[in-house]
Amino acid sequence: MSLQGANLGKPINIDFAERVDLFKNTFVFEGLGDDDIKEIAGMAFAKRFAKGGSIFYQDEPCEFFHVVARGLVKVSICSFSGSRITYLLADRGEPLNLVGPFTGSPRFISAEALEETIVVHVNREDFLSFAIKNHVVIINIISILGSAIDSANGRIIDMIEKPVEQRLLKVLYTLYEKFGNTLKFTSNELAELAGTTTESTLRAMGRLRKRGIITSGRGEVSITRPAKLKLLSDETLWV
Amino acid sequence: MSLQGANLGKPINIDFAERVDLFKNTFVFEGLGDDDIKEIAGMAFAKRFAKGGSIFYQDEPCEFFHVVARGLVKVSICSFSGSRITYLLADRGEPLNLVGPFTGSPRFISAEALEETIVVHVNREDFLSFAIKNHVVIINIISILGSAIDSANGRIIDMIEKPVEQRLLKVLYTLYEKFGNTLKFTSNELAELAGTTTESTLRAMGRLRKRGIITSGRGEVSITRPAKLKLLSDETLWV
DNA sequence: ATTTGTCTATGACGGTGATCATATTCCGGT
DNA sequence: ACCGGAATATGATCACCGTCATAGACAAAT
Structure with a gap:
């Protein structure tokens, strides 16, 4: 049982080239030029999480934009009564939190490593100003959020019928x-x-x-x- | 039973001042200066829909950004087997489609007037470039989409428990x-x-x-x- | 005034799936 | 090697709610 704060992740170094390669495979950054990719990659740093480790926890304010570099992360939402649904299974190149960086406010989701995992972080403000400078990123984010909404609504209908x-x-x-x-x-x-x-x-x-x-x-x-x-x-x- | 295309809405004139007033009460535009509000209001035009009229239909590509000026609109999603859930009840100042303008692609939602309604339209491209110029709008949109996702996930959990x-x-x-x-x-x-x-x-x-x-x-x-x-x-x- | 359709109302029935309980197997930790 | 916890497996029970059916009330249309 992963207690809060039990596994906060260890800082780990990964090459600049490796970070660039990661972001080139990240859909949110699709359509960006090489220079832009390098700019955002330059701001990123990585942490390693053991299986069961908690990348972020519900009700924590958002400080970073997260992208999975290696491994697998389960993003889930949990009710007061304890039922939990998982909302995203993110592997290499997938971001964990698209909304948080924009609002900064906590949301009711938590992210947990399902296996040995490396997650790359970018400071919220850095990511925010980068996204705003680069319209493609914004459009990508909004279209992903659109898919997420469609998917969630589809699941509601599935629950019904x-x-x-x-x-x-x-x-x-x-x-x-x-x-x-x-x-x-x-x-x-x-x-x-x-x-x-x-x-x-x-x-x-x-x-x-x-x-x-x-x-x-x-x-x-x-x-x-x-x-x-x-x-x-x-x-x-x-x- | 509102058949597709049966009630496409009649063009109707509403004052520039009235459009400005509407957009000042539209959350998506919160934080904009008066000049910017006037700019987007200048590009808007209105249509009137009878009760039961269809503002847009599922699988139609998105051409406009829509905001309700008067009345009430039900935005809902319908499955193949016919179950339907309503996803948004929009009254004055509420937009009907935040994602569509960015992707242009059709989504599985349809919007129907629940009473005599006036909807204000902005051309997709116009709205898009306006939003991109004005970061506040983007941030507002993303935070609304975040709420929508949270809400949908909450409904899934409610269906369970x-x-x-x-x-x-x-x-x-x-x-x-x-x-x-x-x-x-x-x-x-x-x-x-x-x-x-x-x-x-x-x-x-x-x-x-x-x-x-x-x-x-x-x-x-x-x-x-x-x-x-x-x-x-x-x-x-x-x- | 009559008709037609929508909305409300309620009964009967039956199946799905949540809950609780128990047992067994497998893996990891010490 | 042992133990404890987690994961699998399966049975029994039963309440919720979806489905089908019927009926009446109300509103609008012709």
Whole structure:
């Protein structure tokens, strides 16, 4: 159980060239010239987080713009009563917080490393003035936020009209497209994506196993019939 | 039943001064100087829509930035199977589409006038270059989008952990804060906000009526005990 | 005045899935 | 090597709520 402040991340040095390479693969910066990329890369510094480490916590004011350089980060939102949904699974090149840098105010999300992870930070104000100077960045951010809103609304509709099993299929197919055949997630993590309980996820997975669509072991699921999966889950999420 | 293109809205003239006044009350433009407000107001023109009229329809590419000048507009998203959730109830000063102008691409939302309504339009490109020139606008937009994302995620969690009645309480309290004691909405419209069916909404309303929290008539609900309502629905939505 | 459609209202039914409980397996830490 | 915690697995229960059906009230239209 990762207590707040338990794993704050250790500063770590990564090459300027490596940071440039990272930002060239970051969608938010797509459309920028090399010089601009270098400018923002020059302001960035990195931290390393162990599995389970907390990159930021809900209700903390936003100080940095974060981009994952290596590893995998789960961004999730948790209710008072304890239910939690994960909202983004960010790997290399994906930012963790697009809104925070603009408002500075805390939001109800927290970010946790799902494996050994390196996250690159840029000071909020630096990122802000850089974004404002470079319109492309703004447009990219707004279009990503638009997708996020669409996705969230889609999930609401799915909660209304789709049974657990179909939501899980959608989750699995989305993850398959992003991470490939072998998905290193626990049933609990999948449940947080599908908006259901661990038990229901386990039961649904049992059925999918019987139908030969997946195999599963402790902390991992393998897609054996992607084509069938695709067929069954017509749409995908944005995760 | 409003068929596509049935009510496209009639061009209508409204004073320059009136447009300026509108934009001064539009949160997206908060922080702008008078001259800037006048500049964007100069580019705006208005249309009138009858009750039930369609301001824009899903899958249409975005051509304009829209702001409600008078009346009330329901922005909603509809699934293939027909379930629909309403995502925004916009009255005077509220924009209908913040993302569209930046991407230009169609999104899965549609906007319908709930009463006699006047909507002010600005050409997408005009609005875009204006926003980019004026950083405050960008920051305002991004912070609104952030709220929208938070709200949508909150609704997902509510779908998981709150029963219909509590979701309805939240909807009613939110509407009460925005529109006052008398809410001119049908049970079906409330259902689309609470993420449930018309029948379940009607049943829940019956219970609230028995508890003396509301009274209701055809197409309208009145809040008789706001304090109790507030107490029961600890949080509010962003609608 | 009659009709038509929308909105409200309520009953009956049945399934889904959350909750609680228990058992077993697997992995990591000491 | 042992122990403890986490993850998987599965059963039993039951309330919520979606679906279908029916009926009446009200408003607007012809």
